[in-house]
Amino acid sequence: MKLFYFPGACSVAIDIMLEEIGKPFERVKVDLAKGEQFKGEFIAINPKAKVPALVRDDGTLLTELPAIAWWLGKTNPTLGMIPEGAEAEARLLEVLDYMVATVHMRGFARIFGPARFTPTAADEPAIAQTGRDIATDGLKALSHMLGAKPYLLGTYSVADAMLFCIEFWSVGRAQIKLPENLAAHFERMKARPAVARALAGEGLA
Ligand SMILES: N[C@@H](CCC(=O)N[C@@H](CS)C(=O)NCC(=O)O)C(=O)O
Structure with missing residues (x-):
């Protein structure tokens, strides 16, 4: 998987979850200070121009922190990062x-x-x-x-x-x-x- 992030932006929350899961993933820095979210490869992938954005192993993109968090938690149930019930x-x-x-x-x-x-x-x-x-x-x-x-x-x-x-x-x-x-x-x-x-x-x- 590929996490589009900027150091210390809210994407750090998803970074932590990926590290908790412990499977290899790639970090791709989008320099928000230089406006890279509006340019080139990133805007082509994510027209919302925001991090976090997660490209999953099947190549699909998931955005919006609560949705990414939910998906990571639900697809890794043994970690208990989503409580039950x-x-x-x-x-x-x-x-x-x-x-x-x-x-x-x-x-x-x-x-x-x-x-x-x-x-x-x-x-x-x-x-x-x-x-x-x-x-x-x-x-x-x-x-x-x-x-x-x-x-x-x-x-x-x-x-x-x-x-x-x-x-x-x-x-x-x-x-x-x-x-x-x-x-x-x-x-x-x-x-x-x-x-x-x-x-x-x-x-x-
Ligand atoms: N509602 C979005 C918010 C994402 C967001 O605002 N990310 C900020 C970084 S913390 C961002 O990418 N800002 C770039 C910009 O606003 O141009 C989410 O839950 O993922």
């Missing part, structure tokens, strides 16, 4: 959607790229601040969901890889202090060999 599956989809659609796309996307949200440069600081507020509220909600558990759903699941990505952005580029239990989750995730391999594979270690 309708209630647990609904809870997994609930938290994945919240992290991707709200915390990432409404919060961090505004912090990292305010110019995407306005044609007026003078508005950008206010947009970035709105993003910080949304991200901070998101961290509070995720902290509440995690509670005293080691992982979001109790046992390790694909949701923890996306939570790691949000924590990584918070302590790194966004400089937002993590609530205590999320800081502990971040450390717990970094201690997983698959996470260390994903970070090293993306040149982030």
